[in-house]
Amino acid sequence: MQQFQVRKDDLLRHRLVDATAPQLGDGEVLLAIDRFALTANNVTYGVVGEKIGYWNFFVPLENDDGGWGIIPVWGFADVTASNHPDVPVGDRLYGYFPMASHLVMKPQKVSETRLFDGAEHRAALPPVYNAYGRVRGQADYEPEFDDARMVLYPLYATSFCLHDFFSDNGWFGAGRVIIVSASSKTAIGVAYALAEDQNAPASIGMTSARNVEAVRALGLYDTVLTYDEIASVDASRPTVIIDMSGSGAVLSELHAHLGDNMRYCSNVGVTHWDDNEMGPGFIRERSAMFFAPGHIQKRASDWGPGVFEQKAFDFWRRAAEKSKAWLTYTAVDDLSGAETVFDDLVAGRISPHNGLVVRLTF
CATH class of the missing domain: 3.40.50.720 (NAD(P)-binding Rossmann-like Domain)
Structure with missing residues (x-):
């Protein structure tokens, strides 16, 4: 497995770290991250990572001084190994991932259309970031909109x-x-x-x-x-x-x-x-x-389970269709390719009319 890590106090310092994928414990699954988006939003995660807790989602390898972090991204991943009876190999998830090739997850609250990562270090973090869509069980899943879903x-x-x-x-x-x-x-x-x-x-x-x-x-x-x-x-x-x-x-x-x-x-x-x-x-x-x-949690309480998600999804789908008029998607290969564009993203040199999609081939 491989991770893209940045210094928490200097986003322009980054590195790729390689390691052997860990052995799975009971109830755990191994995800191979297939693709993820890079936008200015990910830079925001890094800039306010200490204040809001974005550094706490994913654990960096070889981080003896505690100064390295992993910026979260939105993307898709596939289950390649499973010790969970309800999450089979081949399941495909959409959600919040590290800039990395793999992630070990401990699924909880598994339903036909979604699950939550129950990893202990994520328990206190906002639920919206710990929820993952099991897209093969979603009637409105459209694979041709994968890039738009990640970016937009x-x-x-x-x-x-x-x-x-x-x-x-x-x-x-x-x-x-x-x-x-x-x-x-x-x-x-x-x-x-x-x-x-x-x-x-x-x-x-x-x-x-x-x-x-x-x-x-x-x-x-x-x-x-x-x-x-x-x-x-x-x-x-x-x-x-x-x-x-x-x-x-x-x-x-x-x-x-x-x-x-x-x-x-x-x-x-x-x-x-x-x-x-x-x-x-x-x-x-x-x-x-x-x-x-915080607003999502408020509306979940106001509107009841699933209502916010459906309203927001319907809005995104309409807006994504309109966005075809001005947005171009650019594919970037592997984490090494992400390194080449990351500094441009941090420096604001990537046009907002360009959607970067990192596609992994590990």
Whole structure:
């Protein structure tokens, strides 16, 4: 087995580590990871890994100083060995995996369509990350959408949550939403949700000068502005902000410009992770990190078992179909190939209109 590991304090330092696959214990299965997606969302996992716990999902090999970690990814894997009576060899799972060739899992709560990893070190982590779809038992599984499911479903599920959160809160009394880093896939997903909602407020998409024409071509935002046009925003209108950038400079300027009319700001992503120091204009008391698993757990309680998953899946399927107009998938071979593109991803050199899919051949 092989793992792609990064230094927790420096994502640009990484290595491949090889080892022999461990012997399975009672109730365990061995998964061969078939493919996974790489997006800016995975960089966010690394940047906030200590704060939110993303380093705790998967155990890195040969990590004597504790400084190495494994960034989680979304993908597909196949069961190649099994000591579990209800999970046979050949079963195919969709879910949260390490950047690695294999994973030992201890399935629990096994049903026809899903199971949970009951590994002890994952017990305290959010259930949404420990749940895996048994896709061969799912009536709506479409293999031709594997790439879209890996790249877009985790992001569009967050988009769905964001729209639901703001709608549930009456948009905090605002009549306008500003989406920062509007070219990101999660931002585009929010824009799709806004387009489906007749009661949604007007939208401004903010992006860099190099992306402005591509964002305008999407035709999803009512207005598209560059970051150096913040002063042109009408500060008299009550506004909420959905931020995918994590840019301290942009957010501080935007908050200061809007003042009391900045009603609420959700901090979602860190596409500008190297510029995340907030300035004096940033309004902390009306800002909060948005944690999609927390919202999912709330809705699971509100709506009952399986309802959120179906609503989010239906939204993703509609949005994925629309995304064919602008998204291109690029295949990357094996973890060695992932090494060659990872630095570009961290540095923001991968176009948001490109979906990276790592396909393993171990």
